[in-house]
Amino acid sequence: MATIFSKIIAGEIPSYKVYEDDKYLAFLDVFPLKKGHVLLVPKQEVDYMFDMEDEDLAGLYIVAKKLAAAIKKAYPCKKVGQAVIGLEVPHAHLHLVPLNDIGDLNFTSEKLKLAPEEMQEIADNIKQYL
Secondary structure, eight states: OOOHHHHHHTTSSOOOEEEEOSSEEEEEOSSOSSTTOEEEEESSOOSSGGGSOHHHHHHHHHHHHHHHHHHHHHSOOSEEEEEOOOSSSSSOOEEEEEESSGGGGOTTSOOOOOOHHHHHHHHHHHHTTO
């Protein structure tokens, strides 16, 4: 059974894409903690991050490094935090979130509710720095 992320990768569900290559896709989290909150997923459907092949896991983090630099330029912050929770969707994914405070990475916080136009603007802002 395909996950929601596999459906996004296949184009069956629309997303605000930030980055894509043959192995990875990055798109905005539709329930963001902060403006600039990006999800990075491998295109291969793997449930658990640490079940990924070493080369693929390393590649994911190389892409994450590029994305973090772009996010930080688009949304100035102290650091871009990363989180792997892995319980909500059975498809490995990395959250990249602009941080100015440790509370910025609290997933129990109320999520932002942004209009589609604002989401597209955020995606475009990040893409310009890649």
